[in-house]
Amino acid sequence: MGNVSTKYKKQQTDKERPTESMDYPRIVILIPARFGAMRFPGKPLALIAGRPMIQHVYQNLSLSPKSSKQIPYSVDVYVVTDDERIENAVKQFGGEVLRVDDDVASGSERVFLAYQRFLKAKSPALVVNVQGDEPLLHLQDLVPLFEFHLKSTFDITTLIRPRKNDSEGFSNPNRVKAIVTPEGKCLYFSRAPIPHGDPKGDWNLHVGVYSYKALALEKFFAMPTSVLEKREKLEQLRALEGNLSMGALSIHKELLGVDSPEDISIIEGVLRGQNN
Numbered sequence: 001m002g003n004v005s006t007k008y009k010k011q012q013t014d015k016e017r018p019t020e021s022m023d024y025p026r027i028v029i030l031i032p033a034r035f036g037a038m039r040f041p042g043k044p045l046a047l048i049a050g051r052p053m054i055q056h057v058y059q060n061l062s063l064s065p066k067s068s069k070q071i072p073y074s075v076d077v078y079v080v081t082d083d084e085r086i087e088n089a090v091k092q093f094g095g096e097v098l099r100v101d102d103d104v105a106s107g108s109e110r111v112f113l114a115y116q117r118f119l120k121a122k123s124p125a126l127v128v129n130v131q132g133d134e135p136l137l138h139l140q141d142l143v144p145l146f147e148f149h150l151k152s153t154f155d156i157t158t159l160i161r162p163r164k165n166d167s168e169g170f171s172n173p174n175r176v177k178a179i180v181t182p183e184g185k186c187l188y189f190s191r192a193p194i195p196h197g198d199p200k201g202d203w204n205l206h207v208g209v210y211s212y213k214a215l216a217l218e219k220f221f222a223m224p225t226s227v228l229e230k231r232e233k234l235e236q237l238r239a240l241e242g243n244l245s246m247g248a249l250s251i252h253k254e255l256l257g258v259d260s261p262e263d264i265s266i267i268e269g270v271l272r273g274q275n276n
Helices: 053-061 084-092 107-122 139-150 167-171 214-222 227-232 236-241 262-275
Strands: 004-007 026-033 074-081 097-100 126-130 156-163 177-180 186-190 203-212 246-250
Touching: 026 053, 026 107, 053 074, 053 084, 053 139, 074 084, 074 107, 084 097, 097 107, 107 126, 107 214, 126 139, 126 214, 139 156, 139 203, 139 246, 156 177, 156 236, 186 236, 186 246, 203 214, 203 246, 214 236, 227 236, 236 246
Parallel strands: 026 074, 026 126, 074 097, 156 246
Antiparallel strands: 004 097, 126 203, 156 203, 177 186, 177 203
16 A cells, blocks of 8 residues: 555635535545656646646636635545645645555546545535546536535436537547436446437537545445446446446536647637637
C-alpha cells in the first residue's frame, strides 16, 4: 500500500462559505488527476490560457463569495492524486489535495480510497467524481444534478447530453451512448451505436460525471468487476449489473474535454469567446 498524505490550504475564508447547517447538504467533489496519462502525459498541468488545466477545473467547481450566496449547498472540492508535481501545483494556487499513492486500476478507485480514508467521517450527502480534463464544466452546471439526486431514490446519478444529426459521434466508440427512460432511469451504456436505427436520429451522449450516495459508493467498490464492464470497458455497467439504481439528468451545455494536446487551442478559443 502506498504512502497516503493529505494537504490542505483554504481557498476561501469561513465568511465566504455557506453557513454549516441542516439547510446546506454537504457535497464533496473529488477530481482524480494523474500525471502519466498514456495519450497526454502531464495533462493536468498543461497550460490553458496561462494556467494549469487542473486549476481551471478546480476553481470552476469551487464556491466563490458570489456563488455561495446562490447555491444552497456546502461544497468541498479536492484534487485526488498520487503525483507530487500535481500536488505542488494545486497547493500553489490555494487548492486542497488528497494524496492516495496506491497502485489502482482507475481514477474512480482512487476517488473511493480518498473518500474512505479522509472524508467518510464528514458524512457527505453526495460524493461527486468529476474528471480533471473538463475545463469548461462549472459548479452551476452541477447544481441541477445535486437537486435531482437528492430528491430521487437513485443510488448513483450522472449527466447525459441529448444529440441529433451527429452520425460521426454516434459511430465513434469513444463517445459513450446512454439508454435512459423518460423518467431518467439508466438502462444501459455502450460504445456501440445505440439505440439501433437512423444514425442522424436522437441519442444520448454520456458525460463522465458521477454523483454517489455514500452507501452506494461503498457498495459499488465492494463489487467485483462485471462481465459487461469488461466487455464494454465501462465501469458504470458494474453498478447496473450489481442492481444499483442509476439516474441521468440532461445537460444542454456544450462541454469539451481535453483528450490530446490539440484540444488545448480549441478550449482556449472557447474561453476567448466567453470573455468577449
